[in-house]
Amino acid sequence: MASQRLTVVIKLGTSSIVDEKTHEPILSNLTLIVETASKLHRDGHNVVLVSSGAVGVGLRRMDVEERPNYLPRIQALAAVGQCRLMSLWDGLFSHLRLPVAQILLTRNDIADRTQYINAQNTFAQxxxxxxxxxVNENDTLAVSEIKFGDNDTLSAITAAMVKADYLFLMTDVDCLYTANPRNNPDARPIEVVTDISSLEADVSSAGSSLGTGGMSTKIVAAKLGTSAGVTTIITKSSKPGNIHEIVKYLQQAQQGASVGQETGDIDHSSHLPTPPPLHTRFIPSETPIQSRSFWLLHGLKPRGTIYIDHGAYTALQKKAGLLPAGVVGVEGxxxxQEAVRLIVVEKISPDSLNGEFLHHGQEPKEVGRALVNYGSxxxxxxxxxxxxxxxSLLGYADSEYVALRENISFIRNDESPRH
Structure with a gap:
């Protein structure tokens, strides 16, 4: 049986790339990552690296001891470091005759639907x-308004964009545990997570002094990835070879299960390969969110909020558009054609002032995002x-709907946008 061509996204934090104290590139680890990516590529798979480290490398290049707090200085260091970082990657991959491409993103780059599709087409090409x-966030230009926040989130959005099969989030532990294994001998590994919303794990890891992420951001990234149908995996960053072994194991396990079904063999265990290195695997949703809906929820930064009543919410669930009659209030x-949050509240009266209804009835609940046909x-x-x-109210009518149904996406119970 021929192996399926997969798309694998590998997210590397700053601590995987540069030494936290000296800021020197960890060449041994970078080399292993390149070898792993090469093996996956040789097996016929598509590989994407989401690489942090520009600021860390910039600190070393400019002999700066600590990451500054002044944003323009951080961005200047990122500009210096990004050149050196890509030079490192290009040099290492060139030894194996593998070409690389640099893709720098901010939320603004994918806020426009056409640009989002262009990015998808570029990856495909x-x-x-x-x-x-x-891939890296464009730290040189990004400000808080257009930042993804951390590269864990960026990697999940990238994985959804390229319709990846696997997203690997590399970290300083081999998997999630029920408690901190460093100080709790009773901590047990969590190898498979089928329902993230009911996950009980220790996520106290705060990340390195150079990085922006920690274990909690990886859980958020796993929620995003799995909602888009991407199997998301946490494994140890110091052992990049684990990635190839895990992918190979999962492929063989899937093929073994298929063979068992074809032959009527109820006991699939005879077809399973040797277990891979320890890792945590988040099972993707059986009904993954579609590309456009994912873009509406996670690719756009909301510019305001529209409060709607329960009748409007019910109509939206029945595939109707959002009519002005169902709008209770506006904020921002x-x-x-800008994105807004949709929040369901109790309706008092059509003449309610903005904010009055927040103190009545049920607690306001964000239910989704929308691209609007009219401004605030x-x-x-x-x-x-x-x-x-x-x-008669405006002097014109661009649409009967405040937002078309195709421009509205609902938030699932296990999924919350980061912004």
Whole structure:
């Protein structure tokens, strides 16, 4: 049986790339990562690296001892470090005759749907050319408004964008544990997670002094990845070879199960290969969110909030668009075709002032995101009214809907956007 061509995304934190104290590149680890990516590539798989480390490498290049707090200085160090970081990757991969490509992203780069699709097409073309994309956040330009926050989140969004089969989140422990194994001898490894919302694990790891992530951000990334149908795996960053072994094991296990089904063999254990190195595997959703819905929820930063009543929420669930009659209030300043949060509240009256309804009835609940057809000032004027009144209220009517149903995406119970 021929092996399936997979797409594997590998996220590497700063601590996997540069020494926390000296800021020197950890060449031994980088070499192992390159060898692992090469093996996966040789097996016919697509490989993407999401690489942190630009600021850390910049600190070393400029002989700066500690990461500064002044944002422009951090961004300047990132600009210096990104050149050296890509030079390192390119040099190491060139020994194995593998070309690499640099992709720097901010939320602004994927906020436009056309740009998001262009990014997907670029990745696809790089895969066809046998190139390994190396992705990082564009720290030189990014400010808090357009940052992903950490590369764990960026890696999950990248994995969804390229429709990856596996997302590997490399960390300083081999897997999740029920408690901190460093000080609790009763800590047990958690090898498979089928329901992240009921996960009981120790996530106290705060990440390195150079990095921005920790174990909690990896759980968030796992939620994003699995919601998009990506098997997400946590394993030890100092043993990159684990990645190839785990992928090979999962492929063989899947093929063994298929053979068992074809032959009617109820006992699949005879077809299973030797267990791989210890890791935590998050099982993807059986009903993964579609690409456009994922983009609406996680690719865009909401510019405001629209409060809707329960009747409107029920209608949206039945695939209807959002009508002005169901809008209770508006918060923030936003324009047409910008993203907003949707929050369900109890409706008092069409003339309620913004915010009044927050103190009545049920607790407000964010249920989704939407791209709106009207700006905030326009929606304030038409909220609570019939669509037939939009023309008389505004002097024009671009649409009968505040937001079309195709531009609305609901949040699942186990999934919360980071922003």
């Amino acid at each position: 790089l895969f066809d050319m046998g190139v390994i994309p190396i 300043h936003f324009g047409q 000032s326009e929606i304030i004027r038409i909220k609570g009214h019939r669509s037939t009144q939009i023309q």
